[in-house]
Amino acid sequence: MMKKFLTISILAGVAFAAGAATAQNDPIAQRKSIMKGVGDATKPVAGMLKGTEPFDNALVQKALATYIDAAKKMPSLFPADSKHGGETTARSNIWDEKPRFDGLFARLGQEAAAAQGAIKDQDSLKPNFGKVLGVCKECHDDYREKKN
Ligand code: HEC
Numbered sequence: 581m582m583k584k585f586l587t588i589s590i591l592a593g594v595a596f597a598a599g600a601a602t603a604q605n606d607p608i609a610q611r612k613s614i615m616k617g618v619g620d621a622t623k624p625v626a627g628m629l630k631g632t633e634p635f636d637n638a639l640v641q642k643a644l645a646t647y648i649d650a651a652k653k654m655p656s657l658f659p660a661d662s663k664h665g666g667e668t669t670a671r672s673n674i675w676d677e678k679p680r681f682d683g684l685f686a687r688l689g690q691e692a693a694a695a696q697g698a699i700k701d702q703d704s705l706k707p708n709f710g711k712v713l714g715v716c717k718e719c720h721d722d723y724r725e726k727k728n
Pocket residue numbers: 608611612613615616618619620622647667668669670671681682684685688712713715716717719720723724
């Protein structure tokens with residue numbers, strides 16, 4: 581009984597490790613997961629911008645730190661062999677215009693860093709966070725497939 585349980589948990593551990601290794605070598609899964617984290621961090625701030633949630637600078641700063649981290653990691657996750665597959669919504673013009681695409685990530689990092697110091701309350705949230713979200717839109721408009 582005990583032995584059977586042990587075998588199952590060891591097998592589960594191996595399967596988990598294999599899954600993690602696959603994600604590590606899969607730039608499409610990695611970039612989607614980073615961007616998903618960016619989206620999740622943005623949600624509470626979107627509520628603050630709409631006025632449906634109270635201003636909470638800790639959540640704002642957390643979102644900005646997530647963007648800065650993503651801006652550093654994202655440019656290396658578009659190798660030439662990752663144009664297709666993995667349900668990617670990346671458009672193929674990324675690979676024709678890689679310097680401009682990478683430049684938008686650099687700008688995302690810069691705008692987020694500037695906003696870190698500039699945002700203190702609801703009034704300073706709108707203009708400064710708005711500038712950061714403008715970079716998301718600029719990139720998605722040109723380099724991400726529209727959702728149906
Ligand atoms: C320089 C380009 C660029 C910038 C800037 C950018 N994104 Fe993205 N984003 C992408 C690309 C490309 C994809 C599609 C990745 C794929 O499917 O391979 C994506 C995908 C996403 C996704 C879907 C993730 C999933 O689950 O597949 C979300 C959510 C997202 N971005 C949110 C944001 C937000 C919020 C910002 C700004 C804070 C932002 N992005 C800034 C290029 C960008």
